[in-house]
Amino acid sequence: MQFLQAVIIGLLIGGVYALMASGLTLIFGVLRVINIAHGALLVLAATMTWLLWRETGVDPILAAVATTPVMLGLGWLIHRGVITRLPQGSPAMTVLATFGLALIIEGVLNVTVGNIFRSATPDYFAQSFRVGGLALPKPHVYGFAAAVVVLGGLYLVLTRTWTGRAIRATAQNPAGAALVGVSGAGTAALAFAIGTATTGVGGSVLSVLYPFYPASHYDWIARLLGIIVLGGLGSLPGALVGAVVLGLAETLTATYGSLQWSTLVFYIVIMVVLLVRPQGLFGTRLREDALA
Amino acid sequence: MAALRTRTRTSVLPRTAAALTATVLLATACGTPPSEQGADSGRPITIGMSLPLTGDFSQPGREAKRGYEIWRDMVNAKGGLLGRKVQLRITDDASNQDTVVADYTRLITQEKVDLVLGTFSSLLNYAASAVAEKNKMLYVEPAGGAENIFNRGFQYLFYAQPATASHQADVFVEWIDSLPPDQRPKTAAFPTQDDPFTRPVIETMQRELEKRGVKTVYETVYPPDTTNFQTIAGAMADKKPDLIAQGAVFEDGVGLVRSLKQLDYNPKLLFQVSAPSNSFQYAKGVGEKNTEGVFYTVSWNERAKTPLNAEFVAEYGKRFDGATPAEDAADAFAAGQVLQAAVQGVGKLDQKAMADWLRSHSVQTILGPLRWDKRGAPQAKFVLAQWQNGRVEIIAPKDRATTTRVVNPKPDWQ
Numbered sequence: 061m062q063f064l065q066a067v068i069i070g071l072l073i074g075g076v077y078a079l080m081a082s083g084l085t086l087i088f089g090v091l092r093v094i095n096i097a098h099g100a101l102l103v104l105a106a107t108m109t110w111l112l113w114r115e116t117g118v119d120p121i122l123a124a125v126a127t128t129p130v131m132l133g134l135g136w137l138i139h140r141g142v143i144t145r146l147p148q149g150s151p152a153m154t155v156l157a158t159f160g161l162a163l164i165i166e167g168v169l170n171v172t173v174g175n176i177f178r179s180a181t182p183d184y185f186a187q188s189f190r191v192g193g194l195a196l197p198k199p200h201v202y203g204f205a206a207a208v209v210v211l212g213g214l215y216l217v218l219t220r221t222w223t224g225r226a227i228r229a230t231a232q233n234p235a236g237a238a239l240v241g242v243s244g245a246g247t248a249a250l251a252f253a254i255g256t257a258t259t260g261v262g263g264s265v266l267s268v269l270y271p272f273y274p275a276s277h278y279d280w281i282a283r284l285l286g287i288i289v290l291g292g293l294g295s296l297p298g299a300l301v302g303a304v305v306l307g308l309a310e311t312l313t314a315t316y317g318s319l320q321w322s323t324l325v326f327y328i329v330i331m332v333v334l335l336v337r338p339q340g341l342f343g344t345r346l347r348e349d350a351l352a
Numbered sequence: 353m354a355a356l357r358t359r360t361r362t363s364v365l366p367r368t369a370a371a372l373t374a375t376v377l378l379a380t381a382c383g384t385p386p387s388e389q390g391a392d393s394g395r396p397i398t399i400g401m402s403l404p405l406t407g408d409f410s411q412p413g414r415e416a417k418r419g420y421e422i423w424r425d426m427v428n429a430k431g432g433l434l435g436r437k438v439q440l441r442i443t444d445d446a447s448n449q450d451t452v453v454a455d456y457t458r459l460i461t462q463e464k465v466d467l468v469l470g471t472f473s474s475l476l477n478y479a480a481s482a483v484a485e486k487n488k489m490l491y492v493e494p495a496g497g498a499e500n501i502f503n504r505g506f507q508y509l510f511y512a513q514p515a516t517a518s519h520q521a522d523v524f525v526e527w528i529d530s531l532p533p534d535q536r537p538k539t540a541a542f543p544t545q546d547d548p549f550t551r552p553v554i555e556t557m558q559r560e561l562e563k564r565g566v567k568t569v570y571e572t573v574y575p576p577d578t579t580n581f582q583t584i585a586g587a588m589a590d591k592k593p594d595l596i597a598q599g600a601v602f603e604d605g606v607g608l609v610r611s612l613k614q615l616d617y618n619p620k621l622l623f624q625v626s627a628p629s630n631s632f633q634y635a636k637g638v639g640e641k642n643t644e645g646v647f648y649t650v651s652w653n654e655r656a657k658t659p660l661n662a663e664f665v666a667e668y669g670k671r672f673d674g675a676t677p678a679e680d681a682a683d684a685f686a687a688g689q690v691l692q693a694a695v696q697g698v699g700k701l702d703q704k705a706m707a708d709w710l711r712s713h714s715v716q717t718i719l720g721p722l723r724w725d726k727r728g729a730p731q732a733k734f735v736l737a738q739w740q741n742g743r744v745e746i747i748a749p750k751d752r753a754t755t756t757r758v759v760n761p762k763p764d765w766q
Contacts, residue, residue, distance in 0.1 A: 062586070062590070065586060066583055066586075069580070069582045069583065073580055166406070167406070170406070170410070175410050175411055175414055176411065176633055177411075177602060177603065177606075177630070177633045177637060178633075178636070179606070179636070179637050181636065181637070181639055185610065185639070186609075186610045186613040186614055186638075186639065186642070186765070187613075187614065188614040188615065188616070195582075195586075195614060195615050195616075197582060197611070197614040198614075269579075270579050270603065270607070271602070271603045271606050271607070271633075271637050273411065274410075275406070275407055275408055275410055278407075278408070279577050279579075282577075283577070310578075310580055310583075311580070311582070311583045314572075314574075314583035314584060314587075315583050315586075315587065318572055318573065318574075319572060319573075319574035319575065319578055319583075319584065320546060320572075320573050320574060320575055322575075322578075323575055323577065
């Protein structure tokens, strides 16, 4: 029973982590940009959610309906205003620029809404569903449901629509995609905007599950980068698997050992995977790798 | 100066690029002669400090800044220090240990501030106090109660809170001793964050309670980035301890209360180290009704009848929309008071004489009277606080108590 409880909580947490990591991996897949500002965008969305919840009383997770379009627009603006102005194919520059962006977001939040811990606490925030002898925390269940909707939606868009195929084509082979008429710049902007939009839902779930403050983004970006490196940079299923591995590593090591080991266990798993499969669990080798 | 530079370089600098910059600055500073004390009487006294205004410790850092500034203005309103105006030179170390070293080095050796005051968190004070010690500058710190800070044989370091981390919960253990034997907890669980400040609090409490026959049924140390507490809460619910004492910084305190409630386990006594002292953020995070009966210990209370406390609280409220000062702001204010007492006690800015003076005198602050042992570790007591009806009451020691009522056992979660 203890084992089952740990596994279920681990899966629920993993689902939420996957939701938060999905945009980061999508953006890397198409643009080869490691968006260090992803964590700060999550915290920004969480703050907007919290404000909406406090002012209107709307359910914080449902508030994502309002924050997602805002994040979509913000993502497009960031791509237009920052990413396209950087030298192409310079990972150092994009990492620096997006890190700068993260600091700007943190600073703006500090000045505007203030440097304090917040969390949205709707009625159910500390309640559980009881199934048999198991306790399923309600906010985690709702967060997991939101993750399924977003990840399922992303999967359908990427596999069933022309736009989605264009995004995947650009991710796999930009030159080839251009040859068959896919606009590289347009697709990249769209992918960046969609990737950022996922922080709308991710942030709303974050606001209910965890207390946050403007500098929380450092913890989140570290965790999310670990997840997508494990799963394979740029792979959506990879992010899902990486997130579930992290969730389970947390709950199982806490149950059968000590939480002190959970971070270590997760990074040992990453090390082993990278030694055996340098591209991550689901990553595809780049053409340059194949030649080498 | 040359000797100083070598010493600095060998012991601190090889590690970091940031600090390397400090060497360059230091080298440039070498041509200037040190300022002459006698010719300074009209000039303001400049007090340098580097605070974590951004990054992980930005919350306490910003509160400390407020506390220091209110102290400065209150001192200046009464004519300053030694007849000279006080001005603060504050830099931001971004919660980074390397930056704090570079900052204090620059403030002391390049900008030649007259005095320094300490920064926030044990992590930053550990590094910053070493810079002050090397330069023989009195270092009064408003935070940094980890035991290892005081075991380095420093002569210029003084901690301006009532007790070091390992003795912070003594007052809670004494309160348990005061209960009739049948009301004392029989079993206890001790989860703590792996934090240099909260962990010693819990470890000492565990040792003391075990000596008194309380059985430890669960203990665990979790890393600072832990966000999910359902497994810890679940493991504790299985063991059903009478007392849960958590080494909580903040989010982890909120996270554990939520998880305990989600699993519907309610201990008879709940003690958390720092989290419950962040009053309204804590109450909002766990839900106000769930704060009822939670214990913690704290260095200061806004209703304490200590000299100047009411003035400090009123001034803080006036400046910040009627807000109540955070404990960190009060601690910074008290650090200012300690420095002020040392300067006035000695009558001139003699760093060594001021340190000697503090070792042999007691100083009245808004936290109560403080005195120190030869390591600069304080020898007074924290107060035991409890959440009652949505506000904080002090229940021990008796001379600082705000109520005689104690909520025991803790009511069910709401």
